[in-house]
Amino acid sequence: MVTPADLAIKDLGPCRHPSPVAEKLGEKATVYVGEADKVLFNDRLSAVLADASGERPPAFELAGPRNRVFWDPKEVRAGIVTCGGLCPGVNNVIRGLVLTMAQSYGVPEIFGFRYGYEGLVARFGHAPMRLDPRSVEEIHRMGGTVLGTSRGNQDPHQMVDTLEALGINVLFVVGGDGTIRGAMSLVRAIEERRLSIGVVGVPKTIDNDIKFIDRSFGFESAFAAAVDVIRSAHVEASGAKNGIGLVKLMGRHSGFIACAAALASADVDVVLIPEVHAELDGPCGLLAHLERRLARHGNAVIVVAEGAMQEHCTSSAEPMATDLSGNLKLKDIGLFLRDRINAHFRARGVEATLKYLDPSYHIRSVPASPSDSVYCWNMARNAVHAAMAGNTEMLIGRWHGRFVHVPMPLAVRMRKQVNPTDDLWMAVVEATGQPLSFY
Numbered sequence: 331m332v333t334p335a336d337l338a339i340k341d342l343g344p345c346r347h348p349s350p351v352a353e354k355l356g357e358k359a360t361v362y363v364g365e366a367d368k369v370l371f372n373d374r375l376s377a378v379l380a381d382a383s384g385e386r387p388p389a390f391e392l393a394g395p396r397n398r399v400f401w402d403p404k405e406v407r408a409g410i411v412t413c414g415g416l417c418p419g420v421n422n423v424i425r426g427l428v429l430t431m432a433q434s435y436g437v438p439e440i441f442g443f444r445y446g447y448e449g450l451v452a453r454f455g456h457a458p459m460r461l462d463p464r465s466v467e468e469i470h471r472m473g474g475t476v477l478g479t480s481r482g483n484q485d486p487h488q489m490v491d492t493l494e495a496l497g498i499n500v501l502f503v504v505g506g507d508g509t510i511r512g513a514m515s516l517v518r519a520i521e522e523r524r525l526s527i528g529v530v531g532v533p534k535t536i537d538n539d540i541k542f543i544d545r546s547f548g549f550e551s552a553f554a555a556a557v558d559v560i561r562s563a564h565v566e567a568s569g570a571k572n573g574i575g576l577v578k579l580m581g582r583h584s585g586f587i588a589c590a591a592a593l594a595s596a597d598v599d600v601v602l603i604p605e606v607h608a609e610l611d612g613p614c615g616l617l618a619h620l621e622r623r624l625a626r627h628g629n630a631v632i633v634v635a636e637g638a639m640q641e642h643c644t645s646s647a648e649p650m651a652t653d654l655s656g657n658l659k660l661k662d663i664g665l666f667l668r669d670r671i672n673a674h675f676r677a678r679g680v681e682a683t684l685k686y687l688d689p690s691y692h693i694r695s696v697p698a699s700p701s702d703s704v705y706c707w708n709m710a711r712n713a714v715h716a717a718m719a720g721n722t723e724m725l726i727g728r729w730h731g732r733f734v735h736v737p738m739p740l741a742v743r744m745r746k747q748v749n750p751t752d753d754l755w756m757a758v759v760e761a762t763g764q765p766l767s768f769y
């Protein structure tokens with residue numbers, strides 16, 4: 331077995347050291363490439379990956395400030411862009427990037443590109459914002475992103491045109507898997523032109539579904555907001571005869587928000603997530619379970635992740651629509667369940683009162699919680715340290731409690747999902763008393 335001490339720089343696997351930016355500048359390159367003791371080797375992950383694909387396990391360089399930096403801070407013109415869906419803490423990350431660049435390194439010019447990757451394409455006419463410590467002083471108090479965001483693919487060459495025209499040499503992308511893929515195509519275009527521009531990512535996902543990020547920023551704030559809504563659903567359900575509270579939460583492919591919010595509220599009787607198949611009908615189906623629950627307790631609270639049970643409301647004949655970024659547009663499982671549950675009890679002559687709550691956009695637009703605020707700050711400052719050290723095509727990860735440098739291609743290779751045989755799902759099953767699956 332390989333141990334950290336065995337890992338020389340050449341064994342860093344897919345990490346790009348020295349970075350392509352450093353390689354291009356040859357003699358001028360002074361990038362600090364790390365030492366063996368700065369490398370985090372992950373046994374558990376190695377076992378998983380080796381089993382699945384026989385591939386060499388990845389090793390991550392620990393994040394943090396370096397003794398020597400690649401860029402002369404006085405010559406840095408930095409850019410920040412935020413893409414995809416909103417998430418609590420994006421403003422904290424912007425603020426952290428600006429403050430660390432300006433105050434720790436003395437970077438003189440920082441541009442905030444507006445409305446996601448659109449802001450990097452001249453024809454949209456979104457002039458970049460100038461950012462400095464003063465302009466970002468208060469932004470962490472608000473949800474959302476002061477830069478704006480968007481979905482939709484943009485031509486990487488047109489985006490590089492803008493970076494080149496403004497003389498940007500370090501770009502921070504704050505976004506999810508789509509944004510990271512966009513950043514990778516941007517890096518290809520930068521390389522084709524043999525430019526020296528580093529691209530560093532801060533992973534953003536309310537769904538908590540990016541690999542090598544134990545817990546994504548904003549996730550905790552979002553599920554804390556969901557807990558309040560679940561409480562209301564519980565109050566409504568308890569106050570009615572055969573009361574049912576049905577809460578739909580975000581989570582396209584991963585049910586982390588639903589699981590965490592259900593566990594934190596302790597008021598939930600059924601959790602439905604994309605990773606665990608659920609039948610509606612039959613003795614082991616959801617409807618029969620609900621009937622039994624109402625007979626015994628007189629009320630029930632259900633939390634459903636938006637990506638759960640999609641097979642019940644889509645037909646294979648009907649092509650799935652996509653949003654501008656190419657993400658599948660899901661059918662509304664909340665409304666579908668509301669109607670099916672109501673119809674089921676009506677058909678049986680059982681008087682039931684169902685209240686449906688959909689707080690999706692509410693929970694992702696709240697300001698960051700105190701612990702997410704600390705986390706965002708650490709993500710941002712480590713991203714700046716990584717960028718100043720000359721890294722590119724990487725993002726800041728948090729893996730087994732350590733901030734690390736994760737190559738972008740590795741981060742998007744597979745999606746993080748709830749494992750139905752692992753602790754989180756077991757905890758949900760034990761807390762709710764629901765079966766392992768409705769199947």
Ligand SMILES: Nc1ncnc2c1ncn2[C@@H]1O[C@H](COP(=O)(O)OP(=O)(O)O)[C@@H](O)[C@H]1O
Pocket residue numbers: 413414415446447448480481482483484505506507508509510511512513515534654655656657
């Ligand atoms: N494969 C891809 N190649 C290039 N750009 C992409 C790709 N996938 C998504 N993008 C772009 O990245 C941005 C954010 O992607 P999106 O999927 O909307 O959100 P997120 O980054 O949160 O997953 C959008 O502008 C989108 O068009």
Ligand SMILES: O=P(O)(O)OC[C@H]1O[C@](O)(COP(=O)(O)O)[C@@H](O)[C@@H]1O
Pocket residue numbers: 413414415416506507508534535536537580581582636653657694
């Ligand atoms: O804002 P939109 O386009 O309605 O998107 C909703 C989607 O955005 C999310 O909140 C986050 O999605 P991304 O990570 O792709 O940005 C999903 O949970 C949800 O399905």
